[in-house]
Amino acid sequence: MYRMGGSVVYTLYGESHSEYIGGLLDGIPKGTEISIDTINTELALRKPSAGIGTPRTEPDDVEFISGMWDGKATGERIHYRIRNTNTDSSKYDIFNRTPRPGHADLPALVKSPDHRIKGGNQFSGRLTVSVVVAGSIARQFILQRGISVAAFTRSIGKIRDDEERTFEDAAQSKRFPTKAVTEDLDSLMRDEILKASAEEDSVGGIIECIADGLPIGLGGTWFDSLDAEIARAVFAIPACKAVEFGKGFGLAGMRGSESNDPYYYDDGIKLRTNNMGGVLGGMSDGAPMVFRAAFKPTPSIGKEQDTVDLENMEDAKVKVEGRHDPCIVPRAVIVVESMTCLVIADQIMRETS
Ligand SMILES: Cc1cc2nc3c(=O)[nH]c(=O)nc-3n(C[C@H](O)[C@H](O)[C@H](O)COP(=O)(O)O)c2cc1C
Incomplete structure (x- = not known):
């Protein structure tokens, strides 16, 4: 079990090939309206595109065990689970002997000699199905407080969207399989993925996320900072290798x-620019919160790679067969949104409890 949050506490459980993957969500206030249709719409955004x-492929049917009644949270622990139906571990046996470079195989096998690789085990992107359910519930809670979150694909491989993008652009990106904001970018990014895939390779990319409607001052200090909590949650998503807020590394x-983002007054305190990405001192500063997360190319690739044979400790080669995403980014967009909603819901409830 893996846990995050202080007042809205999310617990994730399951493995790539276990019977169920699930989640526990504590701290969502009694009476919060929760639409199962909305949860299903968001789960569909995580599914692989043809x-x-x-x-x-998995049906991703969510079974609620407790905490929901008649479209509302009861205030008790929300417990749900999703059955894994499409598990085939046969292709993974070989990685117990010749671990895949870039995946968790080697450190997991060295750390726990009785570890047996079945899919991605607890490291699998499959577990993000649970994150999306919890995130959707958190999103519905924060929306009722005027806060909305939307992410989109900023880049895939060498194809990069260099335009300034708004919250509305990010929300519209869900029309396209790659979650780019325009049809042209979607087509270029799709070609980039297909090219890598045809060469038995993979590509990475960048997701940008925007949270609108945050009141000035939401967040905490030091380890409770809004940006620190977001970074922690987003870094927990498998394959995330960098997070930057606002102009991020460019600020250096x-x-x-x-x-500095100068202030002005126009029916409230406003900021002329948003170089900080909407966070100062760990608290929201009234501008939209904007951050980017970089995802590495999928580690499991068909191309032959160098590894070590753990039985005889000799150099060896490994090729990955089986079912893998040539690019994680399009499926991770909704996961980044979900993590963001969970952190914001938690920050709101920390202030009220
Ligand atoms: C939505 C999603 C789908 C993923 N699909 C795959 C996949 O098909 N094959 C693979 O090797 N890794 C996939 N990953 C990434 C691995 O789970 C991840 O790289 C691995 O657990 C090692 O963790 P790390 O990259 O964070 O160090 C996926 C990740 C996410 C978020």
Whole structure:
């Protein structure tokens, strides 16, 4: 079991090939309206798209065990689970002997000699199905407080969207399989994925996430900071390798006179720019919260790679057969949103409890 949050506490359980994957969500206030249709719509956004995702398909039917009644949270623990129906571990045996570079195989096998690789085990992207259910519940809670979250694909491989994008652009991206914001970018990004896939390879990319409607001052200090909590939650998503807020690494090369976001008054305190990504001192500053997360290329690839044979401790080769996403990014967009909603819901409830 893996846990996050202080007042809205999310617990994740399951493995890639276990009978069920599930979640426990504590702290969602009694009476919060929760639509199962909305949860299902968001789960559909995590499913692989034809051609650019893994051929492993799952119905992702969510069974609620407790905490929901008549479309509302009862205030008790919300417990749900999703059955895994499409599990085939046969292709993975070989990785117990010749671990896949870039995946968790080697550290997991060395750490626990009785570990047996079945799919991605607890490291699998499949577990994000649970994150999306919890995130959707959290999203419905924060929406009722005027806060909305939307993410989109900023880049895939060498194809990068360099335009300024708004919350509405991010929300519209769900029309396209790659979650890019325009049809042209979607087509270029799709080609980039298909090209890598045809070469038995994979590509990574960048997801940008925007949270709108945060009141000034939401968040905490030091380890409770809004940005620290978001970074922790988003880094927990398998294959995430970087998170930056606002201009992020770009701020390092700026002068303070360029980077500071000046204030002005217009029916409330506003910011002229948003270089900080909407967070100051661990609290929201009134601008939309904007951050980007980089996802590495999928580690499991058909191309032959160097590894070590753990039985005789000699150099060896490994090729990955089986069902894998040539690019994780399109499926991870909703997962990044979900993590963001969970952190914001938790921050709201920390302030009220
Ligand atoms: C939605 C999603 C789908 C994923 N699909 C795959 C996949 O098909 N094959 C694979 O090797 N890794 C996949 N991953 C990534 C691995 O789970 C991840 O790289 C691995 O557990 C090692 O963890 P790390 O990359 O965070 O270090 C996926 C991740 C996510 C978020």
